[in-house]
Amino acid sequence: MSGLWSSAEIATAVGGDAHGTFEVSGVTFDSREVQPGDLFIALKGEATDGHRFVAQALEKGAAGLLVSQPVEGPHVQVAETARALDELGRASRARSSARIIGVTGSVGKTSTKEALYAALDRADPGRTHRSVKSYNNHTGVPLSLARMPREASYGIFEMGMNHAGELAALTRLVRPHVALVTAIASAHREFFESEEAIADAKGEIFEGLEGGGTAILPFDSPHRDRLAALAGPHAARMVTFGLGEGADVRAAYLVRAPRGGTMVTATLPDAQLSFTVGQPGEHMVSNALAVLAAVWAVGGDLAAAGLALADLAAIPGRGERRMVSVGGGEALLIDESYNANPASMVATLKVLGEEPVAGRRIVVLGSMRELGPDSDAFHAALAEPIAEAGVDYAILVGEEMEALAKALGRRTDLAHVPDAAAATGLAREAIGPGDAMLVKGSNSIGLAALVEALAGGKG
Template sequence: AEGKLPSLGRLTAPMIVVQDVLAALEKLGLAARARSSAKIIAVTGSAGKTTTKEALRHVLSAVGKVHASPQSFNNHWGVPLTLARMPADCDYAVFEIGMNHPDEIRPLVKMVRPHVAIVTLIAAAHLGFFRNLDEIAKAKAEIFEGLEPDGAALLNRDDPRWKLLDKMARAAGVEHIYGFGENARATFKLLKCALHADHSVITAKIGGQEISARVGAPGRHMVQNVLAVLGGAHLVGADVARAALALADLSAERGRGKRHVLRHPKGPITLIDESYNANPASMSAAMALLNATPVSGEGRRIAVLGDMLELGDHSAKLHAALADLIVGTETRTVFLAGPQMRALADILPDEIETEYRAGAEDLKLVLLSALKPGDVVMIKSSKGIGFSKLVDALLSKFPAVAATAKQT
C-alpha cells in the first residue's frame, strides 16, 4: 500500500495506510455505530428510497441533529462510509440501503443496526437479476435481519406484497410491524389528500392523532413517501407535529422531480427533472406528476423518456406497457431515446406525436428546437442513459428563473 503514496502527489492530509481499504472503512463504521446513541432509521425499496431518506433528514432536522446518507450512498462502499462519518452527538441518523442482487442488504443492515426499517415499495426495479417481484421482496426483506432488539418494521400497507414482507419480518424475529398507506388497516393512515400542481395538502392518522400538513414537493407518490416519513418519525420518538410542519418546505431533489421555470424568449417553460432513475413504478408516478402540472397558453405536456435499465428479459414488455400509461394522460407529445425505448416508440398510437432517437445526444437538438412557451416538459430515464445531459442543455439554453433554481 505504501508504494501507492507517491501517486498522491503533494497531498498533505494525514493518511493511514491499510491492507484493505473497504475492510478498514467497515471497521470505522462499526466503531461509529458502537459509540452512537442516535435513533437510527434504515430505508430500502424499489422506488422512493432517496426521496424518503431526504424527507426524513428534512423533517427530523426540525427536532434534532440529523446525520444521513449523502446522495444515493447506499451500497457496500456508501453505507460504511456514511456510518463512519456519523457524529457521536447526533440525535437521529437515516441510512439508505440498496441492492440489485440477493444477499447485498444483509451485511449492510447488520452494520447499521437500525431501530426502524422502512420498505417503501416493491416494484420491477432490477428485475433482470430476479425471476419475479416476490424474489425482489425477499431480497429487500433482508433489512429486517439487522434490526435492533425491539426494533420496528414499517411497510407499505398498499403494496400487493405487504403479506409477504410481513411474513418475512416475522420470520426474522421482528415483533413490531406497522403499515403506512390508505389501507383501512394501516397504522399510519392517509385520511384526506388534495393534490395541487406544486404541493399537496394531507391529513393523516399518526400515532393516534390526526395530523394535517402541507407537503411542499408535489405528487401522489410523494404523499405515500410522506406517510412513511411521519410514521418513521413517530416510531423514533420525534415530535410528529413539528416534523409535519417542516414538510411545507420539503422540495424535490435534482433528478428526482426538481422543477425549474425556464426563460424562453417568448414565455416560460416548466421543466420537471426526473433524470436520475427510472423503473415502471417511478415512470407511472412521474407521468402522473406531469399530468397534474398545468400548462399555460398553447403549451403542451411533453414527456421525454429514456430506457429503464436492469429489466432483463422483461424489458421490451415493460417498455411497451408504458403506451397505455401515456395514452391515459393528457400528454400528447413524447420524445424517446435509448435502445429499449424502441419497443415503446413502435407501439404508440398516431394520436401521440412521437420522436425517437438512438441516444440522449441524438435527441438533444431535436428537443431544444421543439420547445415552445407554456410547455411543461418532464425528463425521465435511468441514470445510465445520460438524460441529465438533456436537463443541463435546457438549463444552458433557457436559464432558470432564479427563484426556481431552488425549488418551488
C-alpha cells in the same frame, strides 16, 4: 462538537498501526471530495488505486490517511483498506447512542431519506446525520456510518441492492432501530426472476434490526404480507403506511394544494396531523406517510415533521421543477433524470398529466435499464400511462425504447433517437412557452445533461 476521529481511535477500530498523531473532522475515499481536516481512505478498486491520489489528498488538506502500504504523511496502515472502512463504520455505529433508521425500497429511497432528515433535523437542528447522495452500497454505507458525528441524535441510512444477499450485509453494519421499506417494484429485474424475489431481497433489511426494533411496511403494496412475514422474526413492532383503509399511518383526507403539492390529514396510531406535502404526486404522499411513520417510531416531533414536509424542495434529478426561459416566455421542466423503472415512470407520468398547462405536455423518456428478458414488455406498457397523461409529444431515447415507440404507434406524436445528445436538439426545438416537459430515464442514458442544456446551467 468534538472531533470525528483521532488517529488512535482509527487504529483501534480498524486494527491498524498509527504513524503520526492526528485528528479528523470528516471521512472520504474520493480524492476529489477531500476537505481540510478529512481522513482520506485509499481504496483499491478494479479501475484504480486510491494510493495514487495520496499526495493530492494531502495537498487539499487531508489531516490523515488510511492506507495499506507505506506512504508519506500521517496515516494508519492496515492490510486491506476496504475491510478497514467496514470496521470504521462498525465502530462508529457501536459508539453511537443515536436512534438509527434504515431505508430501502425499489423507488423513493433517496427522496424518503432526505425527507426524513429534514423532518428530524427541524426539531433538533444539527444533530441529525444521514448518508449523502445515493451512498447506499457496500462502500457508501460504511462511509456514511464512519462520518456520523459521535453526538448525533438520529442517523438515517439508505441501503440499496442489485442482488440477493447484499442488503443482509449492509443492514448488519447499520443495525437500525427502525427499518423502512418504501415500495417494491421491478427495478433491477435483470437480476431477479420475479418481483416477489425483489421483495425477499428488500426484506433482508429487517435482519439487522436491533432488539425491540420497528419494521415499517407499505400497506398498499401487493407484497405487504410477504414483507410482514420476513419482518416477523426480527421486529418487535410492525407499522404500515399508505392510502388504504387499515394502514397504521394513513392519509384520511387529500386535496391538491393551490400552488402544487397535496394537503393531507393523516391518522397515526395515537395522533392526527394535518400538513402539506410540498411536492406533487400521490407517490410523494406515500413517501411522506412513510416519513411520519418513522418519525413516530423513534419518538420524534410530528408537528415539526409536518412543517419540514411542506418546505422540502425536490432533489435534482428526482422531481426538481424548474421554470426555463423559452421563446420569450417560460416553460416548466420536471427533472426526473436520475433514474427510472416501470413504477416510477408511471407515477411521474401521472404527475405530468395532473399538471395544469397552457401549452403542451411533452416527455423525454430514456430507456429503463436492468429489466431483463421482460424489458420490451415493461417499456411497451408505458403507452397507456402516456396516453392517460395527455402527452402531446414524446421523445424516446435509447435502443430499449423501440418497444414503446411501436406500442404508441400513431396515438402520440413521437420521435425515437439513439442518445441524449440527439434528444437535446429535439427537446430545444419542441419546448415552448406554457409547456410542461418531463425528463426521465435511467441514469446511464445521460438525460441530466439535457436538463442542464435546457435550463442554461441555471436552477
